[in-house]
Amino acid sequence: MHNSLMMQLIGEFIGTAFVVLLGDGVCAAVNLKKSKANGAGWIAIALGWGLAVTLSVYFVSWLSPGHFNPAVTIAMAAAGKFAWSSVLPYIIAQVAGAFVGAVMVWLTYYPHWAETTDQELILGTFSTEPAIRNYFWNFFAEVVGTFIFIYGLLAFTKANIPANLNPILAGLLIAGCVFSVGGITGYAINPARDFGPRLAHQLLPIANKGKSDWAYSWVPVVGPIVGGLLAALLFKAIA
Template sequence: MMHDSLTMQMLGEFLGTIFVILLGDGVCAAVNLKKSKANGGGWVVIALGWGLAVAFGVYFVSWLSPGHFNPAVTVAMAIAGKFPWMSVLPYIIAQIAGGFIGGILVWLTYYPHWKETKDKQTILTIFCTEPAIRSYFWNFFAELIGTFVLVFGLLAFTKGNFAAGLNPFIVGLLITAIGFSLGGPTGYAINPARDLGPRLAHQLMPIANKGGSDWAYSWVPIFGPLVGGSLAALLFEVVA
């Protein structure tokens, strides 16, 4: 069947990641940009928005791909023997590209609001994550723990017996729970593509009032999730 081909799966990962970033970074823009009707909505709105973004991203492309949208998840699924290693790199490329396009779409959707928002740090955190307290070791640990919970949960769900079509909603609730409980230190990237793709968009697009893209921090939301997800997969293989 056509939708089983790697090309169609990559298309699903690309489109799904676009939707996730458009809705996820979109809620960050809505809450943080000046003169947005949602300005000041707060952390609860952001965490709920991200959970819904992931859930609906999976629903939108479930007929094309498994809906990883996350290199840490893709690598972990390969470690757990639930995904072919030969497809890992193509998936990651599609996911990062989707994150980049999603970031551009958020910029365009809120185009007039960047000029009204003078704080460069606020603008950056709409596209990518920044730590509340910069401490690279502890920032890395927070991303590791958050992604560990995510991946262990995803693998545990494969052992469950959810009603047909319910799984993406449950995954969205898991993302929301991680945001509520573990997102405070770093803004919970828990996904290298979610951070790197939009960070590239921030770097390259002529966004009004933007500052630097903080590449000195960018390795944390890349390698923290990859390590955390891999450890979760290894533990799951031991206990499952």
């Protein structure tokens, strides 16, 4: 049994903050000038995000189920594995945690923003942006990626897997999806992970930053929710 709703929300807030701090942290390490990891590339980012999710779930496993993602929370409710009454509070906690995690990335890498003049790289450290801007296909890619991710999470509930291994599998699932389909959009699969840091990018006095690209921001929010709901519908139909 999980804790009271308030303790679960604390867990979701802290866990999502860690996910973004570690995940956007690896993006900062790769993107920002004079970072020792500058130019390490997509493999480092994919593995870094996988580790960010795994470690963060372990960090708060005693507080909350470790969704850290509105698309996961909504899909779990649609699949009958989570109470609809807790969905909105979870989402608020997740977005707030993602915002705080992004602020921490900004502070941690503070001297490096002034050394980095590429505005797209700076935004890409916080939120996602497509490799080729085509809203329909960008949206489709987010739907497909999130479908794979959330169907995998739901399928794990039917497998004979020790509970303490689930965070490792979730991290491997993230890394696998980033490797395979993440090159199209940067692979948000998580509305909070994109919206919270994008809002931080908008509000923070980041050196050399450009626009926060709000015209694209609906794609990494709506796409993952749709993909998660489709995964939940398929799971319910065959489980």
